Amino acid sequence: xxxxxxxxxxxxxxxxxxxxxxxxxxxxxxxxxxxxxxxxxxxxxxxxxxxxxxxxxxxxxxxxxxxxxxxxxxxxxxxxxxxxxxxxxxxxxxxxxxxxxxxxxxxxxxxxxxxxxxxxxxxxxxxxxxxxxxxxxxxxxxxxxxxxxxxxxxxxxxxxxxxxxxxxxxxxxxxxxxxxxxxxxxxxxxxxxxxxxxxxxxx
Amino acid sequence: xxxxxxxxxxxxxxxxxxxxxxxxxxxxxxxxxxxxxxxxxxxxxxxxxxxxxxxxxxxxxxxxxxxxxxxxxxxxxxxxxxxxxxxxxxxxxxxxxxxxxxxxxxxxxxxxxxxxxxxxxxxxxxxxxxxxxxxxxxxxxxxxxxxxxxxxxxxxxxxxxxxxxxxxxxxxxxxxxxxxxxxxxxxxxxxxxxxxxxxxxxxxxxxxxxxxxxxxxxxxxxxxxxxxxxxxxxxxxxxxxxxxxxxxxxxxxxxxxxxxxxxxxxxxxxxxxxxxxxxxxxxxxxxxxxxxxxxxxxxxxxxxxxxxxxxxxxxxxxxxxxxxxxxxxxxxxxxxxxxxxxxxxxxxxxxxxxxxxxxxxxxxxxxxxxxxxxxxxxxxxxxxx
Numbered sequence: 001x002x003x004x005x006x007x008x009x010x011x012x013x014x015x016x017x018x019x020x021x022x023x024x025x026x027x028x029x030x031x032x033x034x035x036x037x038x039x040x041x042x043x044x045x046x047x048x049x050x051x052x053x054x055x056x057x058x059x060x061x062x063x064x065x066x067x068x069x070x071x072x073x074x075x076x077x078x079x080x081x082x083x084x085x086x087x088x089x090x091x092x093x094x095x096x097x098x099x100x101x102x103x104x105x106x107x108x109x110x111x112x113x114x115x116x117x118x119x120x121x122x123x124x125x126x127x128x129x130x131x132x133x134x135x136x137x138x139x140x141x142x143x144x145x146x147x148x149x150x151x152x153x154x155x156x157x158x159x160x161x162x163x164x165x166x167x168x169x170x171x172x173x174x175x176x177x178x179x180x181x182x183x184x185x186x187x188x189x190x191x192x193x194x195x196x197x198x199x200x201x202x203x
Numbered sequence: 204x205x206x207x208x209x210x211x212x213x214x215x216x217x218x219x220x221x222x223x224x225x226x227x228x229x230x231x232x233x234x235x236x237x238x239x240x241x242x243x244x245x246x247x248x249x250x251x252x253x254x255x256x257x258x259x260x261x262x263x264x265x266x267x268x269x270x271x272x273x274x275x276x277x278x279x280x281x282x283x284x285x286x287x288x289x290x291x292x293x294x295x296x297x298x299x300x301x302x303x304x305x306x307x308x309x310x311x312x313x314x315x316x317x318x319x320x321x322x323x324x325x326x327x328x329x330x331x332x333x334x335x336x337x338x339x340x341x342x343x344x345x346x347x348x349x350x351x352x353x354x355x356x357x358x359x360x361x362x363x364x365x366x367x368x369x370x371x372x373x374x375x376x377x378x379x380x381x382x383x384x385x386x387x388x389x390x391x392x393x394x395x396x397x398x399x400x401x402x403x404x405x406x407x408x409x410x411x412x413x414x415x416x417x418x419x420x421x422x423x424x425x426x427x428x429x430x431x432x433x434x435x436x437x438x439x440x441x442x443x444x445x446x447x448x449x450x451x452x453x454x455x456x457x458x459x460x461x462x463x464x465x466x467x468x469x470x471x472x473x474x475x476x477x478x479x480x481x482x483x484x485x486x487x488x489x490x491x492x493x494x495x496x497x498x499x500x501x502x503x504x505x506x507x508x509x510x511x512x513x514x515x516x517x518x519x520x521x522x523x524x525x526x527x528x529x530x531x532x533x534x535x536x537x538x539x540x541x542x543x544x545x546x547x548x549x550x551x552x553x554x555x556x557x558x559x560x561x562x563x564x565x566x567x568x569x570x571x572x573x574x575x576x577x578x579x580x581x582x583x584x585x586x587x588x
Binding site: 048050054055058 | 523525530541544545546548549550551553554555556557558559560574577578580581582584585
């Protein structure tokens, strides 16, 4: 299983109600539903991915997260609100990541995020030594064809989630060899250098 | 419960065709329609495909569109053509009749055996024609609800339909949520748009402007408004397709000729195609039914019954709802579907939505489409019967 998913599952209670924002073909939703008996819902912008998720019997809405989430009720007024909103490796591909985070916070009790770290040392070296935009295993696209349109470092991301009004309950970074480690968001420097991905539990 | 046959007139030649499989409802009671008119002791024609299980938990109600009917599978008794949803229903099809029992009633106001303007008014012994009460989508569904009850089904495994059928599905999940386990709404809307009302109005005016319509009494007069109904159908048919689809299929190709005639014959294939569509339609569809059913669509505005709030309309909806739109459908647009999806999201319903890429316009839900097939079968796979 993907390392960020492994961390997510440590923090998701079985049978809870979960919204996967940018759910793709629903691979995470399937595990949520079939293994953890969660009430799993998804949203994704791309028709073929949604059709594929629906063909698996999942509940997915096709749409732009930053547009459609505003129609969901706020957690304060809806007893059926989502226990968790998931942003698994998708925020960097959103047109309006700040708005998406704000909406995720509005509709869910906790938000779980994984995000690639542009500040990862290999990225920094490529830019510093070659003078070229980083192309790595994780960020494998050339700059002109990448679906990832909003790059941030873990430090940048921590600034944004605080601006949006979140508390950071847990923060992890995943090293190049795939090892997850916890770090303190007040001292993110090592994580920001050695984490290829950051994983956050926000409330 | 009666199961026998009735005879009806079809087309300009007033051809008599026997229509079977109907049930008489409200024999000793009456229901009040939206207009305030009361009806009782009326027939509803319906077909079933597949077997109802012991506990009657595997029934799927399919609601047909404006000019559809209960002949979803098998040979149509009037046209002799195959059913209108053969692609999606049958053994091992997305709606698997080995597993589900599919029930398709002809709508109230229809012309394939259900209570409609060409039924005989017992007071005059003549067809009702325009004395038939004006009906609404809500009335159609009310009658379907009574039918389901009469069949002993407490909860439908699913209700589904496209276009006007989708309107009926929305009515079902809003007004009778306790009787529905899941639903699929295709190429539909929670209210008829100004543009759609406008198209319907042209269709009705074309029928009524035909002198052979005879104020609705064409059967008694031995006439038939073929021209009017055919023009209505030609115009409506364009709205079911898309510009790109028409271009792909016909372009500017000429019909059985190599040069323009410099006259008003059908020079272009698209003209000839539309004329054919119009002419074959009049053979099977009743002109007065066309007036009544288009009117029912125009009157549909689900939110209006709930103080203008569509979210309130779905407040009691708890079943999974799958909404499907098609990219090239300009009659019931993706935006129309999104309004429904947003209202369902607002009421914390279990809603799914996909906009399927197709250049086949509004009619896409009737045509073979792999994405639609997968969506339907995937959605039905999660049902526990």
